[in-house]
Amino acid sequence: MRRDGGAADCGRTAAPVEYRADELAGKAGITVRTLRFYRERKLLPPPRREGRIAWYDDHHLARLRTVIALLERGHTLNTIADLTKAFESGRDVGELLGLGRPTEENPVRLAPEELADHFEGEATAANLATALGLGYIRTEGDVVVHISRRLLEASASLVRTGVPLAAVLDSAARIRRHAEAMVDIFTTTIRAHAADADLARLRPLAKTVVQAELSMALDRGLRADG
Template sequence: MDELAEAAGITVRTLRFYRERKLLPPPRREGRIAWYDEHHLARLRTITALLDRGHTLNAIAELTDAFEAGRDVGEVLGLPGAPTEETPVRLTPEELADYFEGEVTPENLQAALDLGYIGTDGEEIVHISRRLLDVSATLVREGVPLAEVLSAGRQVRQHADAMAELFLRILRTHAPDTDVEKLRPLAKAVVEAELSLAMDRRLGQS
């Protein structure tokens, strides 16, 4: 414990306090010896970084609970080998806080976990899509609350699922021998064109 506290730049008393608050997972024990590893050190550095960014210990505890209750990276990204055009992004909790400064609340974190946008892999956070991450961060910087971004994402997900099912049903019915991956760009082109036209119509009405 002394060695861990020194490496993390905190006092042993503070370390014990974090353990009592269950902010730190228990050590591995061999008899009467307690062993801490790099994961404990990473967790302590994360706590320090989040405190420096203005998060309270209560908020950090809630964030930790949300992460530990969330799905791991395998569940978020789907079955191994599943085709995808999206690029996952690995982040530390501090980097996630920097993306959405002031918006990384337990409620928003849980919503992102529920949507499958993020998962955990050890001490890292994995966002399922670089494009979604960048768009979400841009909207937040423009003044849209992250809670609204996530709510919109949930609605878009429903429509996107319906459109994907429509395309797959058409292909399976009328072109069962066609490689679906080859026609994926066609489906995307139709959706992008229709969305562009829909935006034109809505803007023309305003």
């Protein structure tokens, strides 16, 4: 094991810990041969090379433990490779969309295997790519951040009732379009009749109107189905 620069002086940040292949494999509880196999399958990012020596860090260790945990839950190597690509591409998706944290939602930090457990086999690469595109999830190193605990729990509940996750995400995309249209109606009305009004302060009024209309629409829909 190596620590670049030795012990950190007072007031200085300690250098990251690095491991040789045998040290990393030992920490993960696998053989060096298995480690090399995972690396060849592109389940791990390339190590830093110094001459003929490959150096790994804690990022590699966290990724390796995630791979092992997903394998223990029954995922195949091909599926894990697809998930890895989806998670890594998610960084660029989030940057392109300019997604930030919602002001009234509580984000949830999850290991990839924990996210997979929420959806019981439905956390496919295609579904993850859709969720990334919607801005529901983003990656921070080896951690997945879901943008809203309420949306995560509601989505998982729908999947447990038998609704495919792909259908849940498709519905979410359509609902978002309607929600954005409602926001446009509200802001256009306010600007037309109260140009000096603070839209942020009027947010609770907009939510009240939408929630009341949604509640009444659900009542009408349930009565019609009954």
